[in-house]
Amino acid sequence: NAGVTQTPKFQVLKTGQSMTLQCAQDMNHNSMYWYRQDPGMGLRLIYYSASEGTTDKGEVPNGYNVSRLNKREFSLRLESAAPSQTSVYFCASSWVRGSGYNEQFFGPGTRLTVL
Amino acid sequence: KNQVEQSPQSLIILEGKNCTLQCNYTVSPFSNLRWYKQDTGRGPVSLTIMTFSENTKSNGRYTATLDADTKQSSLHITASQLSDSASYICVVSAPYSGGGADGLTFGKGTHLIIQP
Numbered sequence: 001n002a003g004v005t006q007t008p009k010f011q012v013l014k015t016g017q018s019m020t021l022q023c024a025q026d027m028n029h030n031s032m033y034w035y036r037q038d039p040g041m042g043l044r045l046i047y048y049s050a051s052e053g054t055t056d057k058g059e060v061p062n063g064y065n066v067s068r069l070n071k072r073e074f075s076l077r078l079e080s081a082a083p084s085q086t087s088v089y090f091c092a093s094s095w096v097r098g099s100g101y102n103e104q105f106f107g108p109g110t111r112l113t114v115l
Numbered sequence: 116k117n118q119v120e121q122s123p124q125s126l127i128i129l130e131g132k133n134c135t136l137q138c139n140y141t142v143s144p145f146s147n148l149r150w151y152k153q154d155t156g157r158g159p160v161s162l163t164i165m166t167f168s169e170n171t172k173s174n175g176r177y178t179a180t181l182d183a184d185t186k187q188s189s190l191h192i193t194a195s196q197l198s199d200s201a202s203y204i205c206v207v208s209a210p211y212s213g214g215g216a217d218g219l220t221f222g223k224g225t226h227l228i229i230q231p
Contacts, residue, residue: 042222042223043159105161
């Protein structure tokens with residue numbers, strides 16, 4: 001099993017460009033999440049999907065959109081990238097929503113730089 | 116506001132020595148507490164999950180303790196190895212509150228360096 005995979009691993013964008021970060025999991029998990037991690041700060045939730053067909057905003061959703069394409073895939077889109085979105089983005093998945101007694105599995109991350 | 120505070124921010128110890136990392140939280144109500152290990156350039160990996168009724172939980176050389184009354188947890192690493200060099204993140208879970216939150220509050224982590 002590959003677990004949680006993310007593409008791309010690295011990306012450099014210019015201000016105003018758009019891109020989509022892809023995430024897929026092969027563990028048949030119901031819930032999926034997108035986080036960003038910045039130096040000196042903890043992981044912050046951008047969006048999550050408790051189950052296929054549902055999405056909810058997290059702590060820092062502005063400037064992002066998500067799509068739960070199917071049970072396996074959850075994508076994050078930046079419509080008009082800004083330098084403030086320079087960060088490392090992690091996708092995660094779990095059997096049920098985050099606060100349940102269940103382990104979250106994280107992907108390897110996407111390192112995004114916006115110039 | 117729910118908060119998770121970790122100390123120290125960073126720690127350097129010699130290989131073979133023991134160390135203890137601290138996590139204090141104000142999350143209420145409380146569902147469970149997790150410790151993650153994050154190697155440089157990688158995603159976090161779960162070490163332990165503990166509910167309020169579990170005082171101690173071990174995973175190899177890692178032992179987590181929880182005092183739900185004082186809202187404190189610690190992660191003890193025994194006989195440290197070079198591969199223990201990583202950031203250790205404490206995450207506290209509250210029952211689902213709706214409104215877009217997944218109920219998880221992440222600490223900023225402790226950066227641990229093991230020197231040979």
